Amino acid sequence: MKQKLLFSLCCLLPAVIWAQSTRFEILPFVNGTTTIKEGQLEAGPFFSWKNVSAGRKLAIQPTLRLPLTDKDNNLLQIDRFTKTWRSIVAFQYARDFTTAASPLITGYILSFQGEYGFSEFKYYPTGKKTDALKEGKHSYAFELKYIRYRNVGAAHGKQISPQFRLRYSYDWEAADKVGVVRPPNGNGLATTTDMVVDRPSATPTLSPAAALQYYPGQGNFSYAPALYYDMSGKNRQSNPFNDLHRLRVEAWAFFYPLAEGNVKIGLSPFLSIRTKGDDDYRTLEYGGLITVKFGTTFLQFL
Amino acid sequence: MAKQSKPKAGGRKLTLSLAPVKGSITLFYAFVNDVKVLWDDGTAKRSWTGIIPDTQVRIKVRVVGIGAAEYGLNIDLPGIANDQSLNLQLQGGYHETEITL
Numbered sequence: 001m002k003q004k005l006l007f008s009l010c011c012l013l014p015a016v017i018w019a020q021s022t023r024f025e026i027l028p029f030v031n032g033t034t035t036i037k038e039g040q041l042e043a044g045p046f047f048s049w050k051n052v053s054a055g056r057k058l059a060i061q062p063t064l065r066l067p068l069t070d071k072d073n074n075l076l077q078i079d080r081f082t083k084t085w086r087s088i089v090a091f092q093y094a095r096d097f098t099t100a101a102s103p104l105i106t107g108y109i110l111s112f113q114g115e116y117g118f119s120e121f122k123y124y125p126t127g128k129k130t131d132a133l134k135e136g137k138h139s140y141a142f143e144l145k146y147i148r149y150r151n152v153g154a155a156h157g158k159q160i161s162p163q164f165r166l167r168y169s170y171d172w173e174a175a176d177k178v179g180v181v182r183p184p185n186g187n188g189l190a191t192t193t194d195m196v197v198d199r200p201s202a203t204p205t206l207s208p209a210a211a212l213q214y215y216p217g218q219g220n221f222s223y224a225p226a227l228y229y230d231m232s233g234k235n236r237q238s239n240p241f242n243d244l245h246r247l248r249v250e251a252w253a254f255f256y257p258l259a260e261g262n263v264k265i266g267l268s269p270f271l272s273i274r275t276k277g278d279d280d281y282r283t284l285e286y287g288g289l290i291t292v293k294f295g296t297t298f299l300q301f302l
Numbered sequence: 303m304a305k306q307s308k309p310k311a312g313g314r315k316l317t318l319s320l321a322p323v324k325g326s327i328t329l330f331y332a333f334v335n336d337v338k339v340l341w342d343d344g345t346a347k348r349s350w351t352g353i354i355p356d357t358q359v360r361i362k363v364r365v366v367g368i369g370a371a372e373y374g375l376n377i378d379l380p381g382i383a384n385d386q387s388l389n390l391q392l393q394g395g396y397h398e399t400e401i402t403l
Contacts (some may be wrong), residue, residue: 100333156394
């Protein structure tokens with residue numbers, strides 16, 4: 001069985017990821033946001049309330065994510081054929097305890113995200129175009145994230161940020177296309193047509209993660225050891241514990257160039273160990289990861 | 303620790319802006335008479351506008367980032383100090399400055 005978990009391709013090949021985003025004011029307390037990332041367009045309002053003097057902020061962001069029809073031109077076409085979409089609602093609560101008098105800079109960010117999407121899958125179990133079957137499937141995911149930060153508010157002070165994330169997802173995916181042999185034509189030539197013959201599959205996954213961001217107070221590098229434990233369940237079941245488990249260890253070093261745009265460039269070796277079940281990879285896999293992020297900060301990691 | 307209180311109403315309008323210039327800025331803070339008026343991440347320009355008392359006011363800016371990142375501090379106090387801008391640099395990921403108006 002092909003496991004399409006986050007750790008598979010993502011951790012076996014070096015990856016370079018960046019996004020284009022913009023935020024603009026619609027009304028007081030309401031902003032509009034758009035993001036184009038990995039061939040997907042996300043758009044929606046952004047509601048925020050804050051009491052800065054008390055150090056409290058609440059933000060709610062409902063968004064709609066749609067795949068780009070033409071990635072080269074950032075073109076999204078919405079019509080009766082648009083059958084893959086995802087709605088996302090994110091809540092973020094931030095608390096900050098920093099004062100003018102105390103040297104400590106400290107606080108936390110707690111966020112929760114729920115995702116729901118509907119996709120229609122078409123497949124041909126007999127290998128004939130006339131015998132098409134359609135199935136509409138609901139995918140969903142939940143994510144909880146906690147980011148703590150604590151710095152010594154002084155020149156060359158150390159900065160640390162422990163971070164935790166828990167994500168559960170239940171995603172439906174179309175089966176791969178296979179070549180179906182057509183009957184020979186008048187000249188005796190047999191050809192093949194690529195078709196989806198299998199039903200769509202759904203994999204439940206649960207992935208807790210923990211990381212510790214650390215800046216030593218000098219230089220342009222920060223460091224972040226991170227631990228992920230990805231668990232997946234059997235096809236079409238909601239239990240995420242009964243199939244494949246993998247532990248992944250990463251050790252990131254981020255470089256922050258003195259350039260405009262809050263850029264960080266990250267590099268990490270990784271080690272992925274299969275602790276339960278079976279997949280297409282070796283029990284122990286290793287390799288490297290690269291990332292380039294724009295408009296980001298030290299705190300944004302998991 | 304100083305007790306925080308809201309800035310008292312007065313006759314002077316103050317606009318305070320902090321913006322990233324170079325490198326990575328994580329957090330911006332600004333305090334007016336020890337009251338936190340600005341707290342945001344350092345990915346974009348952040349501003350606060352409010353009325354400050356006619357008496358002496360102490361502004362404190364605290365900025366967290368990485369290395370020697372640079373940020374811009376802009377103070378606009380119409381009639382007294384129009385658009386005063388400063389480019390400041392972190393030292394080992396931190397910088398703070400105090401201004402009395």
